[in-house]
Amino acid sequence: MSDKYFVHEDALVETDTIGTGTRVWRNAHIMPGAVVGENCNIGENCFIEGHVVIGSGVTIKNNVAIWDNITIGDDVFVGPAAVFTNDLRPRAHIKKTFCDLEATVIKQGATIGANATVVCGITIHEHAFVGAGSVVVRDVPPYGVVYGNPAQLRGFMCECTRELPATDGRSQCECGLAYVITGQNITPAS
Amino acid sequence: MSDKYFVHEDALVETDTIGTGTRVWRNAHIMPGAVVGENCNIGENCFIEGHVVIGSGVTIKNNVAIWDNITIGDDVFVGPAAVFTNDLRPRAHIKKTFCDLEATVIKQGATIGANATVVCGITIHEHAFVGAGSVVVRDVPPYGVVYGNPAQLRGFMCECTRELPATDGRSQCECGLAYVITGQNITPAS
Amino acid sequence: MSDKYFVHEDALVETDTIGTGTRVWRNAHIMPGAVVGENCNIGENCFIEGHVVIGSGVTIKNNVAIWDNITIGDDVFVGPAAVFTNDLRPRAHIKKTFCDLEATVIKQGATIGANATVVCGITIHEHAFVGAGSVVVRDVPPYGVVYGNPAQLRGFMCECTRELPATDGRSQCECGLAYVITGQNITPAS
Numbered sequence: 001m002s003d004k005y006f007v008h009e010d011a012l013v014e015t016d017t018i019g020t021g022t023r024v025w026r027n028a029h030i031m032p033g034a035v036v037g038e039n040c041n042i043g044e045n046c047f048i049e050g051h052v053v054i055g056s057g058v059t060i061k062n063n064v065a066i067w068d069n070i071t072i073g074d075d076v077f078v079g080p081a082a083v084f085t086n087d088l089r090p091r092a093h094i095k096k097t098f099c100d101l102e103a104t105v106i107k108q109g110a111t112i113g114a115n116a117t118v119v120c121g122i123t124i125h126e127h128a129f130v131g132a133g134s135v136v137v138r139d140v141p142p143y144g145v146v147y148g149n150p151a152q153l154r155g156f157m158c159e160c161t162r163e164l165p166a167t168d169g170r171s172q173c174e175c176g177l178a179y180v181i182t183g184q185n186i187t188p189a190s
Numbered sequence: 191m192s193d194k195y196f197v198h199e200d201a202l203v204e205t206d207t208i209g210t211g212t213r214v215w216r217n218a219h220i221m222p223g224a225v226v227g228e229n230c231n232i233g234e235n236c237f238i239e240g241h242v243v244i245g246s247g248v249t250i251k252n253n254v255a256i257w258d259n260i261t262i263g264d265d266v267f268v269g270p271a272a273v274f275t276n277d278l279r280p281r282a283h284i285k286k287t288f289c290d291l292e293a294t295v296i297k298q299g300a301t302i303g304a305n306a307t308v309v310c311g312i313t314i315h316e317h318a319f320v321g322a323g324s325v326v327v328r329d330v331p332p333y334g335v336v337y338g339n340p341a342q343l344r345g346f347m348c349e350c351t352r353e354l355p356a357t358d359g360r361s362q363c364e365c366g367l368a369y370v371i372t373g374q375n376i377t378p379a380s
Numbered sequence: 381m382s383d384k385y386f387v388h389e390d391a392l393v394e395t396d397t398i399g400t401g402t403r404v405w406r407n408a409h410i411m412p413g414a415v416v417g418e419n420c421n422i423g424e425n426c427f428i429e430g431h432v433v434i435g436s437g438v439t440i441k442n443n444v445a446i447w448d449n450i451t452i453g454d455d456v457f458v459g460p461a462a463v464f465t466n467d468l469r470p471r472a473h474i475k476k477t478f479c480d481l482e483a484t485v486i487k488q489g490a491t492i493g494a495n496a497t498v499v500c501g502i503t504i505h506e507h508a509f510v511g512a513g514s515v516v517v518r519d520v521p522p523y524g525v526v527y528g529n530p531a532q533l534r535g536f537m538c539e540c541t542r543e544l545p546a547t548d549g550r551s552q553c554e555c556g557l558a559y560v561i562t563g564q565n566i567t568p569a570s
Contacts (some may be wrong), residue, residue: 010202012390012406026202026219027235029406029424044219044237044255045407047424047442059282062237062255065424065442065460077282080255081273081443083461083495085512090491092439092457111280115273115307115325117495117513132275132326133307133339135495135529149325149339149513149529161279163513164384184304200392205410216392216409217425234409234427234445249472252427252445253461267472270445271463301470304517305497322465323497323515323529339515339529351469 019056037074051098055108069101069120075108079114079132086120109159110140113147129157143179143186156186209246227264241288245298259291259310266296269304269322276310299349300330303337319347333369333376346376399436406479417454431478435488449481451499457487459494466500489539490520493527509537522565523559536566 005022007013012029019038020142024030028046029102035057036044036048047065048054054066055074064078072078085102100122106112110124124130128140131147131154143156143164156164158173170189172178178189195212197203202219209228214220217351218236226238227246237255238244244256245264254268262268269297276291292311300314303322314320318330321337321344333346333354340343346354350365360379362368368379385402387393392409399418402430404410408426416428417436425447428434444458447466452458466481482501486492490504491510493512504510508520511527511534520526523536523544536544540555550569552558558569 027217027425042223045217045253045425045443057282059280061361063235063253063425063443063461067460075282077280079273079275079280080257081253081271081461083459084510085459085494089509089537090457090459090493091489091539091541092437092455092491094541095538103397109281109283111282113280114275114309115305115495119494119512132273132309157279159281159283161281161284171397188483217407235407235425235443247472249470253425265472267470269463269465269470270447271443271461299471299473300409301472303470304465304499305495319469322463322499347469349471349473351471351474 070104073108075109077111081115082112260294264300265299267301271305272302416489453488455489461495462492
């Protein structure tokens with residue numbers, strides 16, 4: 001354990017590649033090989049497998065497992081008991097190697113709601129917002145808001161969490177950030 | 191630890207305000223400031239934050255986290271892996287204080303089904319019944335039975351778990367309890 | 381602890397009836413009386429109650445609780461955070477005994493997807509496949525693929541995970557296994 005980051009005495013951290021200011025709470029377990037950035041918050045009972053990269057400023061609430069071949073970008077929020085996978089069609093009698101696993105990518109600033117299920121092989125793009133209890137089975141566009149089972153696109157949300165209009169053209173959020181919207185594409189504007 | 195209540199040797203209890211007869215099971219963690227009533231059963235791996243009040247006679251099954259600003263009434267049943275929240279629109283880069291959190295209230299005698307998701311800011315009223323796997327996004331009336339994603343009102347249930355009719359007027363359950371029903375309002379009758 | 385099977389030093393195993401080659405991971409807890417077969421993999425934070433029988437070759441991923449009166453056949457895969465129940469209508473003030481509990485049976489080779497909810501009193505038949513995040517409220521036929529909330533039958537899957545046709549008659553999977561299909565009944569053919 002380093003003095004750069006905090007590990008609860010009942011946690012088990014088996015990697016050294018953890019950034020300054022990160023906190024790992026009670027009974028969390030981080031496997032050898034995992035990479036965790038700076039100023040992250042890893043909740044109680046979380047499990048992080050070895051072939052995982054987690055960016056900086058990430059919050060992962062209690063009871064979340066991040067499996068091999070999942071990548072979490074900077075400033076991602078993972079709600080409590082959100083569930084990831086890395087095998088589309090698991091069978092106990094079929095042993096998988098790392099090469100059989102589907103990759104899942106959660107990009108910078110996205111939010112994964114509490115108890116959401118993220119089926120593997122997809123990308124949840126920058127600043128997307130997955131509602132609590134959703135089952136996500138396909139990619140989510142940047143700033144997209146999805147919820148339901150299966151999760152469907154319901155709108156768009158600014159980084160600041162205000163709703164964005166679904167109309168084409170330039171849109172300025174009350175917070176000052178501006179976007180250019182074209183159909184289901186939203187990109188930041190200057 | 192008191193001799194009034196039981197704490198498993200692998201649990202971590204950091205509050206003294208726990209009532210007589212309550213049992214706290216393996217790896218559960220109760221934070222300083224939390225208030226827990228008498229004769230409760232707190233399951234394995236549960237987590238109870240500090241700004242939480244839990245009544246008496248409450249059963250919380252394994253793997254449940256009760257966050258700040260959630261209130262649990264007497265005789266509530268919280269099924270395994272049910273998930274609560276206290277932030278409607280979490281973003282990792284936006285730090286929240288207690289004042290930013292939405293309150294959630296689970297009233298006396300309600301049941302929260304296994305793996306249900308309770309979105310914050312709502313009240314689940316007396317003796318309501320939330321089905322397993324539901325995603326609850328709005329208030330549930332007294333004795334109301336809800337399920338689905340999103341959870342919708344499907345009927346009414348007596349305290350004793352027998353189904354109640356959805357017709358207006360006075361209704362007496364086989365168990366002896368009587369109710370007056372008016373639309374979606376059910377109140378106990380003498 | 382036996383040298384026939386592996387128990388992580390932070391797990392708690394209170395039964396001796398565990399088969400050769402089984403591995404029990406960090407913070408898992410197996411109660412007295414439970415029966416676990418050979419070559420199983422019991423994930424972190426799992427909980428197995430005493431009146432449970434688990435076959436051989438079973439994989440149970442992290443954060444799963446197997447309650448009394450649940451039976452898991454050989455070669456079953458239980459995904460992470462899948463949730464079982466054994467009481468259809470729980471109320472905290474109504475104490476149940478073992479005789480009040482509904483039985484749930486997961487038969488040989490079935491897959492329970494990540495974060496699925498299995499409502500008690502049902503049978504999930506051989507080689508069935510429950511999709512991630514599903515809420516299962518009725519029996520699933522052999523080789524049946526179900527998903528959604530509530531989970532509905534969507535098709536059939538071979539043991540090898542390839543899709544099977546929904547047309548009546550004899551069908552041979554690419555893997556070599558053959559089936560006879562009649563409506564929603566699929567049986568292996570020689």
